[in-house]
Amino acid sequence: MTTDTADTSAPPTPSHQAVTDSNSPLVDAQAQLASAIATLGYEPGLHQLLASPRREMTVSIPLRRDDGSVEVLTGHRVQHNFSRGPAKGGLRYSPAVDLDEVRALAMWMTWKCALLDVPYGGAKGGITIDPRNYSRGELQRVTRRYTSEILPIIGPDKDIPAPDIGTDEQTMAWMMDTYSVASGYTVPGVVTGKPVSLGGSLGRAQATSAGVVHIALAALEHRGIPAAGATAAVQGFGKVGADAALFLTEAGVRVVSVSDQYGAVHHPEGLNIRTLQAHVAATGSVAGFPGAQDIPGEELLTLEVDLLVPAAVEGVLHAGNAHRVQAKIIVEGANGPTTAAADRILQDQDVLVVPDILANAGGVIVSYFEWVQSNQAYWWSRTEVDARLEHRMLQAWHHLLDVAAARELTLREAATVTAVERVADAHRTRGLYP
Numbered sequence: 095m096t097t098d099t100a101d102t103s104a105p106p107t108p109s110h111q112a113v114t115d116s117n118s119p120l121v122d123a124q125a126q127l128a129s130a131i132a133t134l135g136y137e138p139g140l141h142q143l144l145a146s147p148r149r150e151m152t153v154s155i156p157l158r159r160d161d162g163s164v165e166v167l168t169g170h171r172v173q174h175n176f177s178r179g180p181a182k183g184g185l186r187y188s189p190a191v192d193l194d195e196v197r198a199l200a201m202w203m204t205w206k207c208a209l210l211d212v213p214y215g216g217a218k219g220g221i222t223i224d225p226r227n228y229s230r231g232e233l234q235r236v237t238r239r240y241t242s243e244i245l246p247i248i249g250p251d252k253d254i255p256a257p258d259i260g261t262d263e264q265t266m267a268w269m270m271d272t273y274s275v276a277s278g279y280t281v282p283g284v285v286t287g288k289p290v291s292l293g294g295s296l297g298r299a300q301a302t303s304a305g306v307v308h309i310a311l312a313a314l315e316h317r318g319i320p321a322a323g324a325t326a327a328v329q330g331f332g333k334v335g336a337d338a339a340l341f342l343t344e345a346g347v348r349v350v351s352v353s354d355q356y357g358a359v360h361h362p363e364g365l366n367i368r369t370l371q372a373h374v375a376a377t378g379s380v381a382g383f384p385g386a387q388d389i390p391g392e393e394l395l396t397l398e399v400d401l402l403v404p405a406a407v408e409g410v411l412h413a414g415n416a417h418r419v420q421a422k423i424i425v426e427g428a429n430g431p432t433t434a435a436a437d438r439i440l441q442d443q444d445v446l447v448v449p450d451i452l453a454n455a456g457g458v459i460v461s462y463f464e465w466v467q468s469n470q471a472y473w474w475s476r477t478e479v480d481a482r483l484e485h486r487m488l489q490a491w492h493h494l495l496d497v498a499a500a501r502e503l504t505l506r507e508a509a510t511v512t513a514v515e516r517v518a519d520a521h522r523t524r525g526l527y528p
């Protein structure tokens with residue numbers, strides 16, 4: 095069941111439909127693109143080109159389970175655009191993965207790489223699987239079979255996967271090994287987010303969270319709120335959310351609530367994030383953290399805090415709850431946490447929404463650093479990685495503020511317009527072949 099096609103996307107969504115809650119990340123991504131195209135005055139042909147994934151591959155993944163039975167899973171890899179360089183994007187293991195979600199995430203990766211001026215196009219991969227129900231050996235077999243199925247379209251000059259929801263540095267090590275064995279030599283540059291022992295970059299594991307916090311602190315300053323004593327809530331306590339919560343507390347912010355898919359906890363004086371991490375390591379969830387109050391997960395999103403960091407999944411801020419949000423600033427750690435309808439409501443409430451394609455770009459920036467280091471076989475110090483990450487994040491933040499002010503756009507609109515303009519420029523300069 096392999097397809098490899100040039101244009102199978104939904105037609106572009108007119109921008110006036112962006113106010114309705116679509117419950118579809120792809121519809122939201124297409125609406126954001128349509129709005130940027132309208133601002134830039136681009137012709138319909140260019141719009142359609144940017145709305146369409148360049149290449150999609152859907153593969154069957156037969157898995158022999160530990161009990162001897164065989165199960166067939168489905169995986170995807172979508173490469174949205176190559177105009178500015180090889181495609182780049184994460185690999186997600188989740189029961190919610192479907193082709194449209196992967197398409198949306200791939201498009202957002204194109205804009206993110208362009209906005210941060212890293213020389214990549216966008217891609218994303220996913221397997222429809224709940225990794226908690228599989229043994230380590232089974233996950234290794236799934237990862238290796240998926241890698242070997244998509245092998246023809248990935249590579250350090252083609253498309254470079256990285257971790258996302260449900261995957262980690264071990265997943266990347268298995269991918270790198272499978273690709274390297276097929277190539278006949280070791281190819282560290284085929285993935286990023288690898289273990290440091292295999293050529294991963296120092297600072298990559300914390301990079302997305304560090305970037306989120308650089309932007310959160312800049313946004314607090316922009317709104318005239320001192321970080322020391324400011325309050326925050328963080329949704330999601332995984333690779334992005336947990337360290338974002340930790341780094342916020344290290345900057346003096348009081349993180350009063352965090353959640354995961356099993357529950358949420360609240361403490362008005364602020365949670366001790368290191369102790370909470372130990373509790374999660376021991377119990378598997380933030381729920382039941384001693385000394386804190388358990389609250390419904392949904393309540394976290396509407397707490398009266400200065401800063402809200404959604405760092406879990408798409409579509410959590412929607413038309414049904416956005417009007418109850420009391421945070422002054424939202425910094426999107428997750429990809430696509432705010433629907434188009436919620437965006438409009440939050441704008442009316444004067445909430446400053448810092449879009450995902452800037453806020454969570456720390457991961458792809460240090461992935462880029464890792465790829466550069468892997469390709470050169472020359473390693474940078476942690477200090478150098480951290481300093482370059484901060485510089486790139488803040489440079490993009492200030493540029494975004496300037497664009498938003500000059501064009502009278504929201505930060506999301508300004509970010510998408512900036513990115514789309516860069517990708518369109520590259521496309522036009524290269525020219526249409528043949």
Ligand code: NAD
Binds near residue numbers: 302454
């Ligand atoms: P992860 O799997 O490590 O963690 C996800 C966390 O979200 C877990 O704690 C999970 O329990 C929680 N969660 C899931 N559904 C939830 C819900 N409905 N309510 C509350 N919590 C919920 O994944 P991650 O890598 O931390 O990714 C989180 C988000 O950040 C995703 O949108 C991902 O695409 C985005 N992102 C990740 C990276 C990265 O480097 N890992 C980079 C950029 C963006």
